[in-house]
Amino acid sequence: MPEPAQPLLAETAAVASVPPCLHSVAVPAPPSVPLPRLRRKAVWLALHFSSWPMAAVLSGMTEQHSTRLRAQPFAVIDTDRKRRVLVCNEQARARGLRPGHSLNAAIALCSELQVAVRDLDREAVLLEAAARNCQRYTSTVSIEPPNELLLEVRGSLRLFGGVEVLVKTVLDDFVARGIAVSAALAPTARSALWLSRGTQSLQIIRPRALPLALARLPVSVLQWPQDITLRLSRFGVSTVGDLRRLPRGGLARRIGARYLTELDAALGRQPELRRTVAELPSFRDRVVLDAEIETTGLLEPLIATRLVALEHFLTTRTLALTELVIELVHRAPPVTRVQTGLAIPTTDMRHLQTLIRERLGSLQLPAPIVELRMHAAHLVPAAGRSKQLFHSGQDQGEGLQQRLVRLLETLESRLGRQAVNALQVVADHRPERAQSQSPIALAGSTRSPSIPDWLPQRPWWLLREPTLLGATLRKEEFALLSGPESIEAGWWDADSCKREYFIARARQGALCWIFRDLAAPGAAWYLHGLFG
Amino acid sequence: MLDPPALEQIPNVWRAQSLTLAKNGDKNRVIATGHHQLDAALGGGWPAPALIEVLCDREGIGELQLLRSLMQPRAMQACPEQRCVVLWLNTPLELHAMAIAQLGLDPTRHWCTRSLSMVDALWAMEQALRSGSCALVMAWAQHITLAMLRRLKLAAVANGSMGVLFRPTGAAAVPSPATLRMRLRPEKEDLHIELLKVQGRRPACLNLQLQGRTRRIPAMQGS
Numbered sequence: 189m190p191e192p193a194q195p196l197l198a199e200t201a202a203v204a205s206v207p208p209c210l211h212s213v214a215v216p217a218p219p220s221v222p223l224p225r226l227r228r229k230a231v232w233l234a235l236h237f238s239s240w241p242m243a244a245v246l247s248g249m250t251e252q253h254s255t256r257l258r259a260q261p262f263a264v265i266d267t268d269r270k271r272r273v274l275v276c277n278e279q280a281r282a283r284g285l286r287p288g289h290s291l292n293a294a295i296a297l298c299s300e301l302q303v304a305v306r307d308l309d310r311e312a313v314l315l316e317a318a319a320r321n322c323q324r325y326t327s328t329v330s331i332e333p334p335n336e337l338l339l340e341v342r343g344s345l346r347l348f349g350g351v352e353v354l355v356k357t358v359l360d361d362f363v364a365r366g367i368a369v370s371a372a373l374a375p376t377a378r379s380a381l382w383l384s385r386g387t388q389s390l391q392i393i394r395p396r397a398l399p400l401a402l403a404r405l406p407v408s409v410l411q412w413p414q415d416i417t418l419r420l421s422r423f424g425v426s427t428v429g430d431l432r433r434l435p436r437g438g439l440a441r442r443i444g445a446r447y448l449t450e451l452d453a454a455l456g457r458q459p460e461l462r463r464t465v466a467e468l469p470s471f472r473d474r475v476v477l478d479a480e481i482e483t484t485g486l487l488e489p490l491i492a493t494r495l496v497a498l499e500h501f502l503t504t505r506t507l508a509l510t511e512l513v514i515e516l517v518h519r520a521p522p523v524t525r526v527q528t529g530l531a532i533p534t535t536d537m538r539h540l541q542t543l544i545r546e547r548l549g550s551l552q553l554p555a556p557i558v559e560l561r562m563h564a565a566h567l568v569p570a571a572g573r574s575k576q577l578f579h580s581g582q583d584q585g586e587g588l589q590q591r592l593v594r595l596l597e598t599l600e601s602r603l604g605r606q607a608v609n610a611l612q613v614v615a616d617h618r619p620e621r622a623q624s625q626s627p628i629a630l631a632g633s634t635r636s637p638s639i640p641d642w643l644p645q646r647p648w649w650l651l652r653e654p655t656l657l658g659a660t661l662r663k664e665e666f667a668l669l670s671g672p673e674s675i676e677a678g679w680w681d682a683d684s685c686k687r688e689y690f691i692a693r694a695r696q697g698a699l700c701w702i703f704r705d706l707a708a709p710g711a712a713w714y715l716h717g718l719f720g
Numbered sequence: 721m722l723d724p725p726a727l728e729q730i731p732n733v734w735r736a737q738s739l740t741l742a743k744n745g746d747k748n749r750v751i752a753t754g755h756h757q758l759d760a761a762l763g764g765g766w767p768a769p770a771l772i773e774v775l776c777d778r779e780g781i782g783e784l785q786l787l788r789s790l791m792q793p794r795a796m797q798a799c800p801e802q803r804c805v806v807l808w809l810n811t812p813l814e815l816h817a818m819a820i821a822q823l824g825l826d827p828t829r830h831w832c833t834r835s836l837s838m839v840d841a842l843w844a845m846e847q848a849l850r851s852g853s854c855a856l857v858m859a860w861a862q863h864i865t866l867a868m869l870r871r872l873k874l875a876a877v878a879n880g881s882m883g884v885l886f887r888p889t890g891a892a893a894v895p896s897p898a899t900l901r902m903r904l905r906p907e908k909e910d911l912h913i914e915l916l917k918v919q920g921r922r923p924a925c926l927n928l929q930l931q932g933r934t935r936r937i938p939a940m941q942g943s
Contacts, residue, residue, distance in 0.1 A: 591853035592805060598847050603833065603840060608807075611817040611827040623817035628831060639821050646822055648784045649813040697906020698780030717816060718780030 231342040234380035240335035244311040378454040385409040403429030471564040480556035484548040508533035508570035517559035546602040617677035647717030654714035666692040770899035771873040808832035809859040810841040849875035
């Protein structure tokens with residue numbers, strides 16, 4: 189078989205000798221003969237997700253909603269003017285829908301089509317999350333926007349038990365989540381990308397077979413701009429092989445030098461620099477205990493010493509902590525997890541220690557502890573704060589907001605989540621429905637419904653259930669001061685009320701809010717609130 | 721025979737009342753109660769920072785109306801920012817957000833917990849007083865030890881917080897380190913306040929007319 193690269197090289201040499209023509213394009217220097225060997229053999233696994241826009245849209249929905257959408261014709265459309273279909277599911281495909289149809293055409297084909305617009309931000313976030321997930325297999329993971337990942341797996345092949353097993357493990361992750369993926373293994377990153385776009389089945393290309401495998405690929409997989417692809421088709425170039433047969437200099441002039449560089453990179457004649465996904469900083473610590481610990485009280489000093497190490501770790505890297513998981517390992521498998529979450533990132537170990545102490549205080553140990561593990565996953569860059577030059581005892585530099593957050597965290601660590609609630613006014617005439625207790629929102633203030641001025645004063649205290657006072661009101665028990673205020677509401681739902689409210693002074697001196705229930709047959713009197 | 725001069729005219733006589741006033745002058749502040757009689761009896765207003773003990777046996781006699789001025793957002797000397805969170809611990813009944821909003825306060829800044837154990841409620845109160853981030857911390861407690869009261873007072877005074885502890889009137893006989901102790905009792909239309917202990921001042925009794933507890937509806941139709 190003739191080496192296909194040779195004619196190309198010969199042509200290039202000839203072009204270099206002719207005088208520069210009108211379009212002065214810097215022709216990339218022809219790779220030296222013989223081909224430069226890569227410093228280290230690389231194996232690139234490219235993952236191509238053809239239905240990524242759909243996966244991103246579905247991931248942003250509730251479980252119930254996405255299951256419902258999966259069961260009927262569903263398509264994700266582009267954000268451009270034509271609103272072209274990007275991806276559609278099997279049901280839509282069965283109705284004749286294909287990617288590239290305009291929205292109007294799609295609806296004409298399938299009237300009950302469910303449509304969602306692609307979410308580019310979510311796609312990017314999801315792709316980065318997938319890349320982080322793939323860092324389990326190799327440390328070199330590179331993102332190729334919008335929907336591809338590249339993994340350099342040369343060093344992982346033996347660990348995972350060979351190419352087939354590794355690729356299967358990687359792909360199973362995505363298949364289990366219902367994400368369509370095609371994959372290719374090749375000696376260079378770019379060729380792996382191109383190959384993965386070309387086929388549905390897994391392609392494993394050895395270095396020697398690479399030029400031939402690339403030659404068969406259609407030009408469309410290169411994803412070059414539309415006008416370049418169009419120009420190439422006018423030359424009669426339909427595959428990569430055709431492309432390589434063209435004279436190098438002429439090709440560079442006609443389509444641009446950078447595309448030649450891409451071609452060289454795919455063939456491994458030129459190195460290609462790729463940006464890899466940086467590892468997220470995290471902290472792990474493990475203490476195997478000399479003697480088993482049976483009470484959490486003994487655990488505290490031990491954790492305190494490890495927190496010093498954590499603090500050192502954080503300070504040297506200018507990081508702050510958002511969550512700390514402490515795992516208490518027993519002799520038998522179930523591990524006790526103590527999770528301490530923080531509302532705002534902190535570097536203050538004293539505060540963290542307080543929170544951990546409260547958690548441990550309410551913990552029932554099922555068995556003695558033999559090992560302690562600490563893991564801080566989500567570390568974020570710490571916000572720098574100036575310390576005072578002269579130590580004044582109190583840490584006064586701390587803002588009020590931060591102190592409130594800490595107070596809330598401390599309370600929740602002992603009393604449980606949602607133990608502390610904020611009051612909120614709800615726009616409803618029925619007193620028992622006119623308020624709610626909602627989780628505390630520290631950032632920003634929620635607008636409460638405005639209360640009209642003419643509304644009579646409401647009592648501070650409200651009884652959860654109105655107390656029955658009797659069919660008639662005894663004059664010696666209650667002296668009516670003002671009223672009645674009629675409240676008639678809720679006829680639109682099951683909990684309707686028709687009442688007349690009075691303010692009355694009870695014999696013992698308390699100011700009461702009482703009402704007569706006009707909806708009930710006897711029009712009995714009830715006590716509903718107290719003016720504190 | 722010379723008339724004995726009035727006490728105010730004799731120089732260099734130290735008066736017990738001046739204790740709070742002197743403290744108020746330089747370091748501590750008072751918060752006006754909104755009632756002249758009470759202000760006079762307390763020497764200018766609620767002492768701040770302080771742990772205040774309110775002894776009353778039933779709700780609805782005006783005990784919250786009395787403390788209204790403490791619930792206003794305010795800055796205290798420890799930090800210049802406006803503190804506006806009011807923490808309600810172990811409230812005996814449910815608070816009505818509408819009433820709070822009608823008084824011009826922001827209900828979302830009123831945080832409450834219900835049905836905590838006594839130990840938890842007092843622990844939470846101590847934490848809140850110590851953090852110095854709340855305008856007011858209120859707790860309802862039945863039984864409380866002297867040591868715990870001391871802790872609460874220390875937490876309040878050392879961190880510039882205001883704490884109010886509601887206790888049954890039976891606790892009046894037991895001494896307490898609180899800055900201010902008062903027993904509340906309704907008397908006809910008024911609120912009878914017995915100041916059992918005012919740090920640096922004399923105990924006193926007064927009847928307070930609480931205005932504006934309820935806005936009267938003018939038309940009083942027969943019922």
